[in-house]
Amino acid sequence: MFNAFLQIVRKELLGAFRQQSDILNPIWFFVIVVTLFPLGIGTDPALLARIAPGIIWVAALLAALLSFERLFKDDFIDGSLEQMMLAPQPLTWLVSAKVFAHWLLTGLPILLVSPLLAVFLSLQESTFWALFLTLLIGTPILSLLGSIGVALTIGLRKGGVLLSLIMLPLSIPILIFSTMAIDAATFGQSYIGLLALLGAMLVGAITLAPFAIAASLRVSVS
Amino acid sequence: MWKWLHPYAKAEKSYALSGKLMPWFLAVALPTFVVGIIWGLAFAPADYQQGDSFRIIYIHVPAAMMAMGAYSTMAIAAFIGLVWQIRLAEMTVAATAPIGAVYTFIALFTGAAWGKPMWGAWWVWDARLTSELILLFVYLGIIALYNAFSDKVLAGRAASILTLVGVINLPIIHFSVVWWNTLHQGATITKFDQPSMATDMLVPLLIMIVSFAAFLGFMVLYRFRNEILQRESHRPWVIALVQQSSSSVNKRG
Numbered sequence: 001m002f003n004a005f006l007q008i009v010r011k012e013l014l015g016a017f018r019q020q021s022d023i024l025n026p027i028w029f030f031v032i033v034v035t036l037f038p039l040g041i042g043t044d045p046a047l048l049a050r051i052a053p054g055i056i057w058v059a060a061l062l063a064a065l066l067s068f069e070r071l072f073k074d075d076f077i078d079g080s081l082e083q084m085m086l087a088p089q090p091l092t093w094l095v096s097a098k099v100f101a102h103w104l105l106t107g108l109p110i111l112l113v114s115p116l117l118a119v120f121l122s123l124q125e126s127t128f129w130a131l132f133l134t135l136l137i138g139t140p141i142l143s144l145l146g147s148i149g150v151a152l153t154i155g156l157r158k159g160g161v162l163l164s165l166i167m168l169p170l171s172i173p174i175l176i177f178s179t180m181a182i183d184a185a186t187f188g189q190s191y192i193g194l195l196a197l198l199g200a201m202l203v204g205a206i207t208l209a210p211f212a213i214a215a216s217l218r219v220s221v222s
Numbered sequence: 223m224w225k226w227l228h229p230y231a232k233a234e235k236s237y238a239l240s241g242k243l244m245p246w247f248l249a250v251a252l253p254t255f256v257v258g259i260i261w262g263l264a265f266a267p268a269d270y271q272q273g274d275s276f277r278i279i280y281i282h283v284p285a286a287m288m289a290m291g292a293y294s295t296m297a298i299a300a301f302i303g304l305v306w307q308i309r310l311a312e313m314t315v316a317a318t319a320p321i322g323a324v325y326t327f328i329a330l331f332t333g334a335a336w337g338k339p340m341w342g343a344w345w346v347w348d349a350r351l352t353s354e355l356i357l358l359f360v361y362l363g364i365i366a367l368y369n370a371f372s373d374k375v376l377a378g379r380a381a382s383i384l385t386l387v388g389v390i391n392l393p394i395i396h397f398s399v400v401w402w403n404t405l406h407q408g409a410t411i412t413k414f415d416q417p418s419m420a421t422d423m424l425v426p427l428l429i430m431i432v433s434f435a436a437f438l439g440f441m442v443l444y445r446f447r448n449e450i451l452q453r454e455s456h457r458p459w460v461i462a463l464v465q466q467s468s469s470s471v472n473k474r475g
Binding site for chain 1: 304356359360362363366367370371376379380383384386387388390
């Protein structure tokens with residue numbers, strides 16, 4: 001069973017490295033959106049540092065939204081999704097592998113470019129670490145929530161806008177807690193409690209989301 | 223024990239039962255609305271701080287409660303529909319969503335109209351307002367998803383899954399006052415032992431809550447019946463029903 005998990009992750013990563021623009025484009029999008037804000041608002045470092053957490057998190061949300069398109073689409077079109085449903089391993093498990101691979105390809109790169117953005121938006125070091133930790137805990141939740149939306153809309157012809165309508169409201173709590181944690185760090189307060197809340201949401205999402213994704217896929221494929 | 227419930231998994235029986243129940247809900251909703259609204263707007267004493275503008279709670283609070291009540295109904299129906307594979311429960315989800323959305327909108331609108339004189343702004347990013355707004359977004363997402371499918375059986379199931387996912391939102395609304403603790407006043411009437419509200423003001427509010435709840439039930443049944451008719455339009459009993467009603471119209475005309 002664990003073998004099947006690794007196989008799927010490996011297949012996803014291989015596919016992504018052969019089509020590198022699929023991974024790189026959302027990251028470029030993320031960087032460009034963040035760059036637009038100083039250009040639009042002005043370059044006052046104090047102002048930028050104040051609104052940086054919100055900008056980075058909203059941009060991360062939008063970038064995640066863009067990357068979801070390819071999560072199940074190819075498998076749905078070429079029929080391997082149906083094969084996954086027929087496989088002896090439970091669908092929830094295989095779906096978890098897909099989501100994990102998706103996070104490696106979209107969440108992790110966002111984490112890796114976040115130091116660059118911290119420099120752009122003149123963040124303090126302590127604030128940056130809070131940002132890094134919230135992204136580390138928050139982006140997997142985004143991947144899990146978004147996968148539910150993708151699984152629900154995959155069979156529809158115009159799923160793209162619908163996906164954002166479904167997914168964005170559900171991800172608002174993550175946005176709120178993350179930016180609250182980063183704000184607390186900016187003012188030198190402890191933000192462990194907020195991270196713990198985010199962690200609780202992550203644990204809840206890991207436990208429950210695969211079932212919702214599997215159920216949604218069965219609706220979409222039937 | 224549950225055997226009496228089984229026939230109602232059949233659309234025809236459910237249609238008949240909801241038709242029988244509908245007038246009762248209306249019979250509760252209309253008189254309580256008239257009594258509650260006149261009592262609340264004209265006879266309840268004015269608030270010593272807020273003056274007459276507090277009277278909007280006679281619309282605002284029932285609407286907000288029923289906005290969440292409608293969502294709870296949907297969540298329970300969605301759970302029943304998905305676990306026991308009962309199609310009619312999924313129809314209930316689809317029938318309730320637009321009504322819940324309208325109640326949510328009423329709650330938001332009246333809240334804004336009250337906030338203008340009281341807080342000095344139409345909109346304040348207060349925790350409760352924000353979560354109510356998120357609730358509206360979730361409702362709209364569910365309705366949009368339901369309408370996007372052309373196969374209504376699949377649409378009902380997809381909407382049910384999304385409803386259950388959105389249930390995470392309800393506790394967040396409930397605890398938001400405690401967590402973020404901002405401008406919106408805390409709950410007043412759920413503190414049963416010592417309500418922090420005068421009885422003269424409380425009674426019309428309770429009447430209005432009953433009225434809004436009964437009206438919610440009426441509207442859900444109404445839309446539920448329509449949903450059944452639309453989905454089962456090829457069934458003999460629906461065709462017979464339509465022919466019967468059109469012939470009676472012809473006789474009258």
